[in-house]
Amino acid sequence: MINTYTLERYTSKNKKEWDDFALKCMQQHFFFQRDFLEYHKDRFKDYSLIVRDDKSKIVALFPATISAKIITSHAGVTFGGLLYRPRTFVQKVIVILSLIEEYYKLKGVFKLNYKVTPYVYKSEQGEEDVYALFKNDWKLIRRDFSTIININNTVSIDRSRNKNLKIAERGGVEVRESNDLSEFWNLLNINLNKRHTVNPTHSLVELQLLKTLFSKNICLIGGYRNGILLGGALLFITERVCKVQYSVNSEEGRKYKVLDAIFMSIINKNKLDFIDFGHSCENNGSVLNVGLSRFKYQFRGESLVHDFYEKDLRTLP
Structure with missing residues (x-):
């Protein structure tokens, strides 16, 4: 053979x-x-x-x-x-x-x-x-330990996430699709540098190129208040999976629970088999970011290893 x-x-x-x-x-x-x-x-x-x-x-x-x-x-x-x-x-x-x-x-x-x-x-x-x-x-x-949502999973989302969604709605947060990769990337870059002293894996130019090459597979969801982007999630979409490739909340966004509202919107509108929230590990999988994994788990997440x-x-x- x-x-x-x-x-x-x-x-x-x-x-x-x-x-x-x-x-x-x-x-x-x-x-x-x-x-x-x-x-x-x-x-x-x-x-x-x-x-x-x-x-x-x-x-x-x-x-x-x-x-x-x-x-x-x-x-x-x-x-x-x-x-x-x-x-x-x-x-x-x-x-x-x-x-x-x-x-x-x-x-x-x-x-x-x-x-x-x-x-x-x-x-x-x-x-x-x-x-x-x-x-x-x-x-x-x-x-790596990752978190996914199975569309067939009937477990309820944690009450804390629903509570935060109501805070976002009362605060006038609007969640919608956006084409402004530049605004999103700048917010992401500032956040990653401040919290982890690193830059996004993809440069802005690379993301813009990929969005052009794979326009049906890459989607940006933004959370806005008074027309200002306070948070966002960049999605990589395949036949069965909606993958949250990047997500970010500004300081103001955390105040108004913008990322909760974005994730709830993605979940409610999703028609694919899975939503992939990505891994919650550091140091090549040896360190689990417990807070981040719990945050994803509360959206009725299940475990996936890579x-x-x-x-x-x-x-x-």
């Missing part, structure tokens, strides 16, 4: 067939389209692979970047790993993963890092790659 697959490095001439295959994969996200993988190509050196069968048809994709002889799948996206179609048999995934390991080892790579795609971003449970990682002796190195694996290729024969 091993000899029935060939691996090749992705080049720009493969863009259309890559994008076409990615759209049909069990792992579903616009992250995997080449326009997204390459919007920040000045920061990451691409080393993605295409896996073909003996008829030259694509059977899997491996979005990846390389730095200091370490391959990551993919350093420029939240998660990724091996992309394959629904109903792919587990042994096939095990073999392909082994071939990927061998391919990179022959290219002088020291280590592989693998970001598992959480199940909510898959068209089926699809954990063949997770078993393949175990079978191939990969090591779990990080686990796993990261690595393999030292120098141990291979």
Whole structure:
């Protein structure tokens, strides 16, 4: 079976067939389209692979970047790993993963890092790659704790969140979709610098570019009072999931509970299977931000973990 697959490095001439295959994969996200993988190509050196069968048809994709002889799948996206179609048999995934390991080892790579795609971003449970990682002796190195809302969950939202919504409504807070990424990003940047001395992962220029490239998948929800933006949430929208990629509250916004009003609006209008509030961890998952995770939990959140694996290729024969 091993000899029935060939691996090749992705080049720009493969863009259309890559994008076409990615759209049909069990792992579903616009992250995997080449326009997204390459919007920040000045920061990451691409080393993605295409896996073909003996008829030259694509059977899997491996979005990846390389730095200091370490391959990551993919350093420029939240998660990724091996992309394959629904109903792919587990042994096939095990073999392909082994071939990927061998391919990179022959290219002088020291280590592989693998970001598992959480199940909510898959068209089926699809954990063949997770078993393949175990079978191939990969090591779990990080686990982030995230919070999601399942649309079928009938648990009530905590009374404190409903109370804060009423405060926002009495204070004249208006929640609506917005196109002003600049105003939102400036508020986000100020907040992150003040509270954590860091900048947003995406620059304003990058967010504006992504909004242009993926206009149907990126949406900004703002919370306004007297026409002034006091808080907001930037959403990444896929077929099954509404992901809160960024959220921010100004000092004035906290006073009027703007973020509560925004989240309640997102929940009430959501028609997708899941809302993903993102992780509540620091230090590569080793520290749980209890206050943040409790805040998300009170919106009837459930737990979701996001796993990261690595393999030292120098141990291979």
